[in-house]
Amino acid sequence: MGVAAAPVVRRLPPSQAVPNSVVPHQSPPAPHPRVSLRALDQLWFQVAGTVCNLRCHHCFISCAPDNHSFWFMERETVREALEQSASLGVKEYYFTGGEPFMHREMVEILEDALAFGPATVLTNATLLPERRVRALARAAEASRYSLELRVSLDGVTPEMNDAIRGEGTFARCLQGVERLVGAGFLPIITTMQSWNDDETESILRAFREVLAGVGYTRARLKILPPLRIGEETSRSRGYDAAERVTHDMMVDYDPSLLLCSSARLVTANGVYACPILLDYPSARLADSLAEAAARPVELAEQACYTCYLSGALCSNMPTSGEVHL
């Protein structure tokens, strides 16, 4: 039982200095702080481009049925990226759009991804007929990895939700949720915060009641902060000129809180820094995943300011910005 002491120990200093991947000062000084990829943990796919069956007022990339600035990704393109991602050690896959279920081969693409690792689809849940839900359930069942359905719902009443997401979407979304729950899924319901902080508890309670009404009694809920870009600028307001990430702000800041330190977005038209900046040409890093992984991201856009304040708001799991060993 005796244990010999032969300390070969890696111990962090009490201040727990984070290996700083931000370059605060350079000569000549970079105009914006830069963040390098620490590890490619999350691989995002703009699988449905900017095509959506809805036209939400707060959509941060202004997706719509007629927004074709980004087109659907080919199943083969996704598969190639999945192959490459394995050697890069990716931890999870995210599929977004637009509306992913506008893609004819979405279920097959998810099956492909689930052979590699856990996959999450961000959906409005309005395009989920029974047949597709059953196919999804089979795909989820067949994999050792989790398939997460992340469903956007932006209100606890039709009035509150439909004002943002469009006429009739509250009922259609809840019907989608009901089918998912019926098939054994526990969808993560995401909602963009459109209320004051002190109302959060009561709004969450109301969400739980509404969801219980369609049989979802173990609701998983996630509140997202509003991003003041895209359609959202006209719904509420854009950013103030001062709302930017500066070099000074990065001193003592843990850059691993920012999604671009651990993620990239693959689209039908090249690889981007993150899913938030799809509309910004400056965020297009390279044609290939390997190149885009090697290239640091400049925090040039005002949306970066929201990321800065709220942390990795796009991931399923909470991030606490713990120091890395």
Added chain:
Amino acid sequence: MIAPGGAPGRLGPEPLGCVAVFGGVYSNHVALAAAIEDARARGVEAMLCLGDLGAFGPNPDKVFPLLRDAEIPVVRGNYDDSISRGLDDCRCGYTDPRDNYYARLSYQYTFSNTSPENRKWMSGFPDEIRFRLGGLDVLGFHGSPRQRNEFLWESATPTHFLTKLAREHRADVLVGTHTGIHWKRRLSSQSWYVNVGALGRPANDGRTEVWYAILRADVRQLEVEFVPLAYDHQALAHEMATEELPIEFIDTIRTGWWTTCLEILPAKERARGRF
């Protein structure tokens, strides 16, 4: 022998054949005492603990003498790190207000009931412990070798990701805890990831036993045994009630189902539980 204030980062210079590895204790001193006895009876050559001594359970100071007496080296968990450095929370990162409420409550309880001496002892815990088991290099850590509070769930951790971790951290066998649910995966013929589960609370499977792992190797073949440990959970539940800990925590000990902090569970693990 472990000097207080400086736990060793290596088990023995000699390769071991059989070790018991304990995950998060979460102040469950009743289970820890039972586990030490159980592992001894099974003839293990050494025991180690992968951290998170406090949280959830009652009277955190009762755990320390058990570890010191049995000379069990401990890796620094996120809880140990927070408590020993006096941070404001446990760094589990809950965002759900209900999860956060319980996390804070148990953190504050643990913090105010851990003696300064024990806090100081924890501040000497290493971030990792390496040892040889048969012909295999084993690396013990808390969450992941790169991040103390990283969750590695069975349904959310790709094999290629673990293979990369093992390669980057130069180990054949990766051994961690932090999630509270035990699982293992063979990465290649000689390479493994093992999550030893937790002694502190049951594995969200409707059983009241808690789990630890016994690792054996001769030459380069690893054998992993997960041990379900029955212990006097009613005594623990009683003590938790006396300490006025939340009834939700006590229910978990009595039923084997997790009731709080469920936000962190991926779909498959969540679906297996009751809540």
